[in-house]
Amino acid sequence: MYGKHLVTAPNLASLVFESSYLLKFYTDLCYLEKVDVCINYRDVWNGCRVAELLQQLHNVKFLTLNLELVKMLSSYLEQISLQPSPFSNLKSLKIYPVYVPSDDESHKRVKVSTEVINYLLDGSPTATFTLISYEEIKEKQQKVQAIENAAKAQKLMAKLQVMLEQEKANIETCVDRPIEAGTLDQGN
Template sequence: MNYAFSHNVQQVNLTCWFGNITCFPDDDIGFSLSLSNSQTIKHLTFSRCCYYDHIALTSTSKLSSLTTLHLDHITLYDGFFSNCPNLENLTLNCCRMLGSNAFKISHPRLCNLTVNQGQGHLVSNTLDVVAPQLKNLTITEFGGSYRISAPELASLLFRGFAPFMFSTDALNLLEKAQLSLYSLNGLDSPDAPSVISLLQKLHNVEDFSLSVEIVELLNSAVELISHQASPFANLKSLKILPRINCGWKHQHVQVIMSTEVKSYLLDSSPEATLTEVPSEHCCDLIAARALIFKKAENNHA
């Protein structure tokens, strides 16, 4: 590391492997990363090989030049991101905050944020984001509550458990949104109020994609929407995505959208197109998203 920094390296990919040790999710490995001389580094990827444990990143050095950060299975202390004043792109995979069930991300210059908690890694139950310049937000496999303050948000991709609570400022600039929601036992009527509340917060969206599970949930809860006006006045395109967990069988599920649901989604935008994505593309969609994220990281490299 010292050699890299002394030669003004701008990109560092660091993977830690401590040998054949037995690790448990609650046993963080303390790791102090010496970055005191890293004033030229712009892109940092830091990951832990072992799937089931984390590294506690304890360095408090200021990373003044860092613009892109990718962390994988890392435990951070509250306030870590304040040491990266020029951070614009942040990807967090199976990370958590030291001593807290909430994951807090507050940064004035952050533009692109991806948070993936991973199935089987439900180590946080609240995601708290304050990012006044955030343009693109991706949340996958994160279960719990969400507090999002991102007034400049233009794109939202949300894939995972139906949120218990989703609180956000007005998203007046939102252009594109994709929601793919599920629960352990399938979406059911108790999930309907929180899902409908989330839909209403996305009322300015133009390009909207919903998983078939959401349509089925709305079909079962028409009494909650039948007397409400459609909130989507700017909608240009509505896509119905196939079921998330296909089991690689690609079984076709016919989307039977009730009149009430169709009115709720489309009445305020009668010119919007409605498209059902074929079920054989369900796994392709997941792979495509992974490819898009990878390309985005490479573009920032």
């Protein structure tokens, strides 16, 4: 049996959900305005369940979905083509890939079916639509890696500075220590 997230939060205004478990709301989400959903687990999620989740999020204004979730919705085209868009208040829809293909597949473009985009946006014709490319995700990952590397380098430099100061102190202690008479002649 797969796990579930059961949520009762009628005043919820913002939600970031990243999980492979099912998500079910037990209250109407009247105040929910901003949602970011990231799901990629086909054994639990399918197009039907994704459509059910989106129906529950009908009041959102700012929606971010991962590409893999949207592709699951594509497998449910016959059913969603018969349903109206769940979103009548949507101002922004953003779709982004979680997984970036390897370098030999980097020529691939992010693709979303027109039918799915229509399903998501038809109820909100003035909403902006942003489709994040693999290249943008790669660039973001590279920037994050560069920032992490810079932070590590700064920590190492700080440690080296401490070690250098300790070594200088040790050398000064040795230089400042007077040589006792006869210590140089001990070898004779």
